[in-house]
Amino acid sequence: MTESIPHNGAPHKPEIESVAAATASQSAPDREKQALYTSSQWQLIWRRFKRHRLAQIAMIMLAFLYIIAACAEFIAPYETRRDFKGFVYAPPAKIHFFDEDGFVGPFVYGLKGGRDENYQRIFEEVKEEQYPIRFFVRGDEYKLWGVYKTNLHLFGVEEDGQIFVLGTDRLGRDLFSRVIYGTRISLTIGLVGVFLSFVLGLIIGGVSGYFGGTVDEIIQRMIDLLVSIPHLPLWMALAAAVPRDWNSIQTYFAITIVLSIVGWAGLARTVRGRLLSLREEDFTIAARVSGVSEWRIITKHLLPLFTSYIVVAITLAVPGMIIGETSLSFIGLGIQPPAVSWGTLLQDSQMIVNVALHPWLLIPALFVIVTVLMFNFLGDGLRDAADPYSIS
Amino acid sequence: MLAQYIGRRLLLLIPLLFIVSIISFALIQLPPGDILNMEVLRLRSAGTQISEEQVEALRQLYGLDKSMPEQYWLWLSNILLEGNFGTSFTYVKPVGEILAARVPLTAAVAIFTALFVWITAVPIGVYSATHQYSLIDYFWTFISFIGIATPGFLLALIFLWVAFVLFDISAIGLFSQQYETAPWSWAKFLDMLQHIWVPIVIIGMAGTAGLMRTMRGMMLDELNKQYVITARSKGLTEIRLLVKYPVRTSLNPMISTIGWMLPSIISGEVLVSMVLNIPTTGPVLLQALLNQDMFLAGSIVFILSVLTVIGTLISDILLVWLDPRIRYEGMT
Numbered sequence: 001m002t003e004s005i006p007h008n009g010a011p012h013k014p015e016i017e018s019v020a021a022a023t024a025s026q027s028a029p030d031r032e033k034q035a036l037y038t039s040s041q042w043q044l045i046w047r048r049f050k051r052h053r054l055a056q057i058a059m060i061m062l063a064f065l066y067i068i069a070a071c072a073e074f075i076a077p078y079e080t081r082r083d084f085k086g087f088v089y090a091p092p093a094k095i096h097f098f099d100e101d102g103f104v105g106p107f108v109y110g111l112k113g114g115r116d117e118n119y120q121r122i123f124e125e126v127k128e129e130q131y132p133i134r135f136f137v138r139g140d141e142y143k144l145w146g147v148y149k150t151n152l153h154l155f156g157v158e159e160d161g162q163i164f165v166l167g168t169d170r171l172g173r174d175l176f177s178r179v180i181y182g183t184r185i186s187l188t189i190g191l192v193g194v195f196l197s198f199v200l201g202l203i204i205g206g207v208s209g210y211f212g213g214t215v216d217e218i219i220q221r222m223i224d225l226l227v228s229i230p231h232l233p234l235w236m237a238l239a240a241a242v243p244r245d246w247n248s249i250q251t252y253f254a255i256t257i258v259l260s261i262v263g264w265a266g267l268a269r270t271v272r273g274r275l276l277s278l279r280e281e282d283f284t285i286a287a288r289v290s291g292v293s294e295w296r297i298i299t300k301h302l303l304p305l306f307t308s309y310i311v312v313a314i315t316l317a318v319p320g321m322i323i324g325e326t327s328l329s330f331i332g333l334g335i336q337p338p339a340v341s342w343g344t345l346l347q348d349s350q351m352i353v354n355v356a357l358h359p360w361l362l363i364p365a366l367f368v369i370v371t372v373l374m375f376n377f378l379g380d381g382l383r384d385a386a387d388p389y390s391i392s
Numbered sequence: 393m394l395a396q397y398i399g400r401r402l403l404l405l406i407p408l409l410f411i412v413s414i415i416s417f418a419l420i421q422l423p424p425g426d427i428l429n430m431e432v433l434r435l436r437s438a439g440t441q442i443s444e445e446q447v448e449a450l451r452q453l454y455g456l457d458k459s460m461p462e463q464y465w466l467w468l469s470n471i472l473l474e475g476n477f478g479t480s481f482t483y484v485k486p487v488g489e490i491l492a493a494r495v496p497l498t499a500a501v502a503i504f505t506a507l508f509v510w511i512t513a514v515p516i517g518v519y520s521a522t523h524q525y526s527l528i529d530y531f532w533t534f535i536s537f538i539g540i541a542t543p544g545f546l547l548a549l550i551f552l553w554v555a556f557v558l559f560d561i562s563a564i565g566l567f568s569q570q571y572e573t574a575p576w577s578w579a580k581f582l583d584m585l586q587h588i589w590v591p592i593v594i595i596g597m598a599g600t601a602g603l604m605r606t607m608r609g610m611m612l613d614e615l616n617k618q619y620v621i622t623a624r625s626k627g628l629t630e631i632r633l634l635v636k637y638p639v640r641t642s643l644n645p646m647i648s649t650i651g652w653m654l655p656s657i658i659s660g661e662v663l664v665s666m667v668l669n670i671p672t673t674g675p676v677l678l679q680a681l682l683n684q685d686m687f688l689a690g691s692i693v694f695i696l697s698v699l700t701v702i703g704t705l706i707s708d709i710l711l712v713w714l715d716p717r718i719r720y721e722g723m724t
Contacts, residue, residue: 232659240681
């Protein structure tokens with residue numbers, strides 16, 4: 001955040017000189033420079049963004065996660081509610097490549113559950129049963145995007161065998177499949193929540209700005225207050241008021257609304273602050289002095305720069321929403337079963353003895369952490385790129 | 393000047409607390425039906441015979457037959473004049489009594505956490521900036537990324553798991569067993585200090601992570617300035633130079649971080665206390681919400697918000713007192 005120093009006119013001078021130089025002699029590096037000076041703002045932003053290696057990796061990983069969310073039914077080998085009798089708390093599958101006779105490609109052994117002398121659950125691999133892992137196998141039926149009825153899955157084993165990539169939970173349901181399905185709610189609730197917050201912020205901010213005076217003052221105090229009181233207790237109280245008998249979709253939107261009712265203020269304040277500081281920038285004043293119309297200043301000078309700031313603010317607001325949903329679902333006030341999100345999956349790890357015996361129950365936490373981390377990296381990269389005229 | 397500043401801030405506090413009270417009261421009224429419905433249902437399902445007249449009598453007792461603004465005023469004036477937060481239906485006790493032991497603990501955890509965040513983040517930030525791109529700098533960068541991305545309750549879960557696997561400790565809590573129900577004593581206090589660092593470190597992790605990045609960035613900006621070069625050329629020792637100028641300048645913007653630190657600490661505390669089984673307000677809030685014990689839940693939200701707002705105010709005033717330059721920023 002400190003790397004981007006607002007432009008102050010000083011760096012422009014050498015630019016003009018080198019543009020002149022570039023037109024004088026058209027050598028290759030000069031042409032490249034000229035391309036830089038004539039490129040549009042978005043090209044500059046993209047250039048700057050490409051230099052940010054972590055942000056690029058984050059963008060690719062997030063795109064990957066959202067693709068998973070979109071095709072959850074296809075990627076998950078099993079349906080979320082399919083419980084395997086006799087496979088309660090099975091550990092993550094060991095994927096083998098070699099058997100006694102040498103290389104045979106990826107496969108899993110059959111599992112046999114039992115109890116040891118302390119009456120603890122144990123699972124043993126049955127060496128006689130080999131189930132090769134195949135791509136595009138037929139399994140549980142589903143409707144992809146609610147349209148195509150199919151039973152094709154990205155990978156899996158034959159019907160007699162089971163593959164539990166991340167183990168199973170207390171009802172013998174495949175954790176990997178559930179995490180994949182959970183991606184859908186956990187990832188979209190962040191985006192939808194931020195979008196709603198943004199719309200709320202725009203409307204309230206618009207009202208505040210339009211009426212000005214006392215209304216503006218009250219709304220600003222309201223924002224100050226919402227930013228300065230702890231969010232989680234408010235979220236909890238609001239989420240607790242969502243009727244338990246609502247269906248998954250109703251609950252989903254209710255939780256999204258709960259998150260954004262409290263969360264809009266922070267976003268609104270950032271955006272407002274940015275807009276006000278942009279209004280005071282030298283180039284805005286210069287344009288106004290040169291007799292450019294207000295409308296043209298807004299559309300031509302403020303809006304493009306402002307859009308990039310909004311993108312940054314939104315990206316950085318998503319992790320808070322994701323963590324909010326996870327927290328609420330974790331304590332049982334958020335998404336309700338049978339719907340799955342990463343937070344509801346973590347409910348099983350509330351009992352620490354459970355986690356100690358079946359540590360794979362904590363794996364959904366890893367997904368939360370990675371996603372939040374990626375959004376932070378992406379936001380950092382975008383923030384540096386958002387002001388492409390600054391010195392870096 | 394200082395008195396004027398404090399006076400202005402105190403004056404601003406009144407509308408703020410007023411809005412907080414309205415929000416809290418709205419939360420109490422939020423569940424469908426009135427507060428009594430849940431209680432009557434519970435009594436009936438427990439086999440207690442309760443007639444409509446009795447329900448009506450209860451309704452009058454709690455003032456539920458009055459209009460909303462009247463009820464709000466009754467609720468607020470009871471709190472302000474008598475310290476009476478209403479009655480919890482599940483505990484069958486006054487809310488104030490339930491929270492009396494828990495609110496101070498919440499405040500203690502929050503204050504200690506805020507101190508922990510500052511005490512750790514500033515030196516780490518300074519060290520990372522002066523040793524930029526060193527192995528230790530990269531280490532702290534890594535830690536800060538993890539700290540920012542991991543919500544406190546997940547850290548607490550992971551901590552519990554590690555503690556269980558490595559040391560066979562299954563519950564953390566805030567007191568050893570023999571002190572749990574004992575009245576407050578010096579020994580109990582010492583016992584608490586032995587346990588309280590766990591939630592403090594876990595809740596403070598996110599704040600420390602964010603603050604050390606800010607401190608590092610501020611320091612890096614300052615370190616390249618000419619006055620540092622001048623001071624160095626004058627032959628000032630490196631440590632003296634650092635502490636005397638760039639660190640002090642960098643600390644200034646850190647002050648604004650208090651505004652977001654306290655709310656996030658209190659938020660974090662609610663969940664971490666639940667996971668670590670610490671007897672603060674957090675676990676009671678969840679239970680109250682699950683049971684729709686709304687007087688209790690609303691009071692906790694109210695108290696937590698008021699604590700945060702007042703805490704932020706006190707830290708603001710303290711810092712203005714420490715550094716008079718900030719006062720002018722606040723005045724404009």
